[in-house]
Amino acid sequence: MNHTMAVKLLGVRGTLPVHGPEFALFGGGTSSVLVRAGGATIVLDAGTGLSSRAWNAFYPEKACSLLITHAHVDHLMGFPVFSPLFDPACACDVYLRTREGHTAREQIEALMAPPLWPIRTATLGDHVRFHDVPKTFSVGAVRVDTLESRHPGGSTLYKLSLDGVSLVYATDYEPESYAPADFCAFAAGCSLLLLDAQYTPEEYARTRGFGHSTIPRSAAIARSCGAQRTIFIHHDPSRTDPQLLALEEAVRREDPRISFGRAGEEVTL
Template structure:
């Protein structure tokens, strides 16, 4: 039996991109995850992981769907240079929830407009459809569900399901406990959980309310919701490979099905 989903982590760094040899193993690109399932290409977020040429291998039909969690710049800064948007033979559906009185299109236009950026959305060559986020919808045979995250200004948590395989993408999420009822019900039994874990416990005390989880809390949530495997993402931009490896080893001693996501890695479900 073949794989139902191909998942490629294009960027797992939080807040801002970083570079240098001390970040090479886990990568320095900000949030972007690419999924191939049911003949569809789906992208979660459009951070700097969206840049580069890797996209060409995943869009043979020149059609993609972008599920954007929110318009904070680290999750959107790869969008203005996404090559698919400049191909007149391509189509792209972008889902971004209306927030603070601004539609998804208005949020993207706030970034893609002078003096912040020279190219406006009306200059894009592809057929681009920017849509609000319903609670449930489909992308071809892929079912998509959405729930609201706890994050300043709001953010969307997504779940996609195809052929009995499910993936939950929950970045920029500050859970209120080690077993949040709403999230655990949403993610229950998922095949793969991608979950924010930016802070250590001590860092969280200084950053409470910033909209991110801790490494121990996210590992506990992965166990509580029964995820078959979990990758913790949105790594703090100051965290080096050496530090991440040490923290990961501590987590895996208690939670063997939990790892830290690495930029560029692929998971087949």
């Protein structure tokens, strides 16, 4: 069977990279997802999951597009070491929404410049192009739709569509209800929903306003929008493998179409 979209989770940890045997199953690298569809190579977010090792399995590429949700460091820390940036043979298009008057390049330059990093974006070749994020655009044959997230400082939710198959990448999203109308319309019937579910309801009592969802809230939203399959991402950095497995088992008893993302997991749509 000819699949339309190949999705690989490179990093599913939220907020802060973690390491150690208690995180080995779900992984400790922060947000990054690799998508190959219609001849295009798309990377969603450039957290520490975007390590050279994860990427090199697919390299070399002639072109790739990085669709970044927002410039919080857990979504950007893999960017300065992303090898295609230093390969003039690979055209790199970097999308990050202009926020508070700061362009994509300026937001990345806040991290990728001395004293935080020795190499500036200005030293990258012409093959690296920075873009604002239009409401709708395309990467090769893939249509990209966007929705603004509820998150401190803002964040962009992405939907990739090709040949009747669609992937919604919704991390760093604090929904205002169990069935937010704008989001449910955006993600309606999608083939795969990658959805922030960082907190338990108990944790949410003290993390309200941090810009993330809860497990029961995200489970309700997955059902409300009719996602065919849902994978929870942006796992809290304190959450160990046994804890994630227990939470996943409880969710799956209610809805077997939901699972918790593991780094390295591949899904074909």
